[in-house]
Amino acid sequence: MEVGMLELLAEPMGYEFMRVATATSIIVAVTCSILSSFVVLRGWALLGDAISHSVLPGIAIALALDIPYIVGALLAGVGSSALIGLVESRARIRNDTAIGVVMTGAFATGLILLSWMRPAVDVFHVLFGNPIGVSPNDMYISAAIGALVLLTVAVLLKEIVAYTFDPIFSKVIGIPTTLLHYVLMILLSLAIVSALNTVGIILVITLLVTPGATAQLISRNITQMIGASILIAVSSAIVGLYLSYYLSISSGGAIAGVATAIFFGVLVTKTLMRRLREKNR
Amino acid sequence: MYAIELESATLRYDDVVALREVTFRSEAGKMIALIGPNGAGKTSILKMLAGLVKPTSGRVKVLGKDPSKTRGLVAYTPQREEVYWEYPLTVRDVVAMGNIRRRGVFRWLDSHDSRVDTALRLVMLEDLASRKISELSGGQQQRTFLARAICQGGEVYLLDEPIAGLDAPSETILLEILKTLRDQGKTIVMATHDISATLEIFDYVALIRNRLVAFGPPKEVLTSENLANTYGGSTIALHLDDLEKVAKWR
Numbered sequence: 001m002e003v004g005m006l007e008l009l010a011e012p013m014g015y016e017f018m019r020v021a022t023a024t025s026i027i028v029a030v031t032c033s034i035l036s037s038f039v040v041l042r043g044w045a046l047l048g049d050a051i052s053h054s055v056l057p058g059i060a061i062a063l064a065l066d067i068p069y070i071v072g073a074l075l076a077g078v079g080s081s082a083l084i085g086l087v088e089s090r091a092r093i094r095n096d097t098a099i100g101v102v103m104t105g106a107f108a109t110g111l112i113l114l115s116w117m118r119p120a121v122d123v124f125h126v127l128f129g130n131p132i133g134v135s136p137n138d139m140y141i142s143a144a145i146g147a148l149v150l151l152t153v154a155v156l157l158k159e160i161v162a163y164t165f166d167p168i169f170s171k172v173i174g175i176p177t178t179l180l181h182y183v184l185m186i187l188l189s190l191a192i193v194s195a196l197n198t199v200g201i202i203l204v205i206t207l208l209v210t211p212g213a214t215a216q217l218i219s220r221n222i223t224q225m226i227g228a229s230i231l232i233a234v235s236s237a238i239v240g241l242y243l244s245y246y247l248s249i250s251s252g253g254a255i256a257g258v259a260t261a262i263f264f265g266v267l268v269t270k271t272l273m274r275r276l277r278e279k280n281r
Numbered sequence: 282m283y284a285i286e287l288e289s290a291t292l293r294y295d296d297v298v299a300l301r302e303v304t305f306r307s308e309a310g311k312m313i314a315l316i317g318p319n320g321a322g323k324t325s326i327l328k329m330l331a332g333l334v335k336p337t338s339g340r341v342k343v344l345g346k347d348p349s350k351t352r353g354l355v356a357y358t359p360q361r362e363e364v365y366w367e368y369p370l371t372v373r374d375v376v377a378m379g380n381i382r383r384r385g386v387f388r389w390l391d392s393h394d395s396r397v398d399t400a401l402r403l404v405m406l407e408d409l410a411s412r413k414i415s416e417l418s419g420g421q422q423q424r425t426f427l428a429r430a431i432c433q434g435g436e437v438y439l440l441d442e443p444i445a446g447l448d449a450p451s452e453t454i455l456l457e458i459l460k461t462l463r464d465q466g467k468t469i470v471m472a473t474h475d476i477s478a479t480l481e482i483f484d485y486v487a488l489i490r491n492r493l494v495a496f497g498p499p500k501e502v503l504t505s506e507n508l509a510n511t512y513g514g515s516t517i518a519l520h521l522d523d524l525e526k527v528a529k530w531r
Contacts, residue, residue, distance in 0.1 A: 041368050158390045162378050165368050168359045172331045173433060174352030174382055219369045220413060 012245045021131035021198075024139045025237040025255065028195045029207060031146040033233035034153050035191055036212030037225045038184065042164040046096055047081065048208045050103035051185070052192045052201045054080030056110025059126060059196075064117055070141065070193050077189025078182065080106055129200030129252030131241065138197050145194040149187050153226075160184065161222055198237075199252040206256035207233055214263045217270055232262055282345040284309035284437055284468035285330055289339035292325050298491065299325045302339065305487055305496040309344075309436070312463050314480055314499075315472040317489035317511055323472035324360075326489065327439045330470060331357045343437055353382050356435030358426040360442045366415050372425050373410045376400050379432030400431040404458055420451025427458060438462065440471040456482060476508065 012018040039048050058076025062069045080102055088098040114123050125133065153160060163170045163180050171177045188208070195204040211233040212225070219225035240255030247254075286306040292299045300322040307313050315323040328334045329341045332348030332355070343351045356379075373392040380394055391397075401407045404424040409417065414425060423443045430438055438459075444452045456479055459469050463484075471483075480486060486502045488494035488511040495502045495510075 041365060043365070155387060158378075158381055158384065158388075161370075162381055165370065165375070166359065166364045166378075168331075168333070168363060169357055169378070169429070170381075171333060172352075172355060172357035172439075173379075216367070216369065221369050221371060221374065225369050 008246075009242070012242065017132050017134075018241075018245065020134050020136055020139050021251070022238065022241055024134045024142050025131055025198045025241055025251075026234055027139070027142045027146045028191075028198045029211075029233035029237040029255075030230055031142070031149050031191045031194055032204065032207035033211040033229040034149055034226060035184075035188055036208050036210075036229050036233070037215060037222065038160060038164045038212075039188070039208050040212035040216055044188075045205070045209045046099050047084065048188060048192075049205045050084060050099045050106075051077045051080055051188055052204050052208075053103045053110075054106035055189070055192055055196075055201050056126065057106055057113055058110075059121075060110050060113035060117065063121060064113070069196075073193040073196070074186070074189050076106070077192060078185050081185040081188075082182075125200065126196060127200050127202050128250060129196070129198050129203065131198045131251045134197045142194040142197075145190045149191060152183065152187060156180070156183070199255055203252045203256040206259050207236075210256075210259040210263050211236070214259075214266050217266050233259065236262060283307060283342070284311070284344060285313070285470060286342040286345075287326070287329070287339070288341075290326075290329060290336040290341050291338045292322070292329065292334065293337045300336075300489075301492045303489075303493045304339075305485075305493060307468065307485055309468050310463060310466045311484040312459060312469045312482065313471070313485045313487060314483040315470065315487050315489055316476060316480070317474065317494075318513075319474055321474075321489045321511070322491050323474075323489055324441055326487075327357070327441055327470065327472055330437070331355055331439055333357075351437075353433070354435055355437045355439060356430030356433045357439045358423075358430055358441065358443065360445070361419065361422055361426075366417075366422065368414065370414050371411050372406055372414060372417070372421075372428075373397060373401070375414055375425050376428040376432050379429040379434070382433075396432050396434070397428075400428040403431055403461070404428040405454070418451070420447045420455065423447065423451075423455055424458070427455070431462070435467070437468045438470065440469065442472055442474070444471075444473055444475065452479060476503070 039045060054076050055073040058072035059069045062072025084098050084102045087093070087102060088095050091098070159175050159180055163175060163177055167177055191208065192201065192204050195207060199207060211229040214232050215225045215228035219228050236259035237255050240258040241251055243249065243258065244251035244254040283306045287303050290303045291301055303326065315326055317323055325334065329336055330343055330348060332351065341348055344354060348355070376397050377390045377392045377394060379400065380390060380396060384390060401410050404427050406421065406424055406428060409421060414422065417425065443455060447455065459471070460482060463469055480499050480503065483499055485497060486499045487496045488502060488507055490511045495507045
C-alpha cells in the first residue's frame with residue numbers, strides 16, 4: 001500500500017516531542033530571521049558569529065554558579081560585543097581582527113570550563129542543538145524571547161533602519177545610537193540563547209545570516225525583506241525537521257542545510273532569469 | 282550670534298594632532314567650503330560641528346550653543362562610501378528619515394508626508410522617488426542625502442565631500458540647490474578636496490591642512506601661495522590646471 005503525502009506529513013506530529021520540537025524550531029526561526037535582515041544589512045555576520053561562540057563560557061559559568069543558563073549566556077553575549085568594540089578602539093585594529101581574537105578566546109574559555117567542570121550538560125547538544133530534547137518549558141522561554149524581539153523591532157523599526165543604514169546621520173539627528181546598538185546586541189544574544197536547543201550555537205549563525213541574505217536577493221524594501229526572511233527561515237525549520245525525522249540526520253544540520261540550499265536556489269534562479277531577460281532584449 | 286564658530290579648536294587622537302588651533306566663524310546664511318587634501322582634518326571639523334567629537338582644547342559653537350545641544354537643527358550628510366547603498370530602501374524612504382525626530386517614538390515613518398514631497402521637489406528627484414537607492418547615480422545619491430537633510434529642516438548643513446566623484450553637470454545641480462538653501466538663510470559647510478572654479482559661489486573658503494592655512498572670501502584666499510601651503514609643493518603640480526582656472530576669475 002502506498003503511503004499518502006498527508007500521512008507522511010502527519011506521522012511525526014503524532015509524537016509529543018516532535019510537536020514541541022517543531023513549534024520551538026518555528027519560533028526560533030522567526031526570532032532569528034527578524035534580526036537577520038539587520039545583521040546582513042549592517043555587515044554583522046561575523047559579529048553574530050562571535051556573540052554565538054561567546055555564549056559558551058556564559059553557559060559554563062552559569063552552570064557552575066547554578067544560575068539560569070539564559071542569564072549567563074545573555075551576559076556573555078552582550079559582554080563579548082562590548083569587548084569587541086573596546087579592543088577595536090583601544091588596540092586600533094580592524095573590526096574583523098578584534099572579532100577573531102575575542103570570539104576564539106571566549107570559545108576556548110568555554111571549552112576549558114566545560115571540560116574542567118564536566119557538568120551534566122551535553123556539549124555536543126549545546127554546540128549543534130537537539131530539538132527533539134526540547135522540553136515544553138524551553139519552548140515557553142523561546143516563545144517569550146521571540147515575542148520580546150518582535151515587539152522591540154516593531155516599536156523601534158524606524159530607528160533601527162536609520163541606524164543600520166546611516167549611523168552617523170542617526171547620531172547627529174539625535175537618536176541614542178549607543179543605547180540602540182546595545183539593545184540590538186541584547187536582542188541578538190537573546191535570539192542566540194533561544195536557538196541553543198534547536199540548532200545550537202555553531203549553526204545559529206545560519207539562521208541569523210542566510211534568511212536575510214536570501215531575502216535581500218528578492219526584496220525591494222525593508223518590510224518585504226523582513227517578511228521574506230521570516231518565510232524562508234520558517235520553511236527551512238519545518239522542511240529541515242521532517243528531513244531529519246525521515247533520514248535520521250542531525251536536525252540542526254538539516255535546518256541549516258535547507259536554509260543554505262534555498263539561498264543558492266534563489267541565487268541561481270535570479271541569475272538565470274537575468275540572463276534570460278538580457279538575451280530576449 | 283554666529284551660525285558656526287571655532288575658537289582655537291584643537292583635536293588630538295591619542296598622540297596624533299588632527300587639527301591645531303583652528304579659529305574661524307561665520308554668520309548664518311553663508312556657504313563655507315572646507316578645502317584641503319585627504320587627511321587634512323576636514324571631516325574632523327565637520328564632526329566637531331556636529332557634536333560627534335569634542336575638541337581636545339578650544340571651543341566650538343553652533344547657533345551659539347554647544348554642538349551637543351543642537352540636535353535636530355544640524356543636518357549631517359556623510360561621505361557616500363559610509364553607507365551601504367544595497368540597503369533595500371527607496372529614495373522616498375531615505376528622505377523620510379529626516380522626519381524621524383518629528384514622528385517621536387512608537388510611530389513608523391510616513392514616506393508620503395508632505396515634507397518629503399517638498400524636499401524631493403527641491404532636489405528635483407520627484408520622478409525617482411520610488412526608485413531603489415542602489416539604482417541611483419552618484420549625483421542622485423547625493424541629492425537624496427540632501428533631500429533628507431531638507432526634510433529634517435536643519436538650520437546648518439554639514440556635507441562631507443558631496444561633490445567627490447560627480448560629473449560636472451551633477452556638481453552644478455548640487456551647488457545650485459545649496460545656493461537656494463543659502464538664500465533661504467541656511468548655513469552650508471561643505472568639505473571638498475577638489476579645487477575648482479565652482480568654488481567662486483562660496484562666501485567663505487577655509488584652507489585646511491591640520492591647521493587653518495587661510496580663511497576668507499574665495500578671491501582673497503585662493504592664492505597660489507596659500508594653495509601651495511595647503512597641498513604641499515609636490516602635489517601642487519596635480520592642480521595646475523585648476524590653478525589656471527582660479528587665476529582666470531581672480
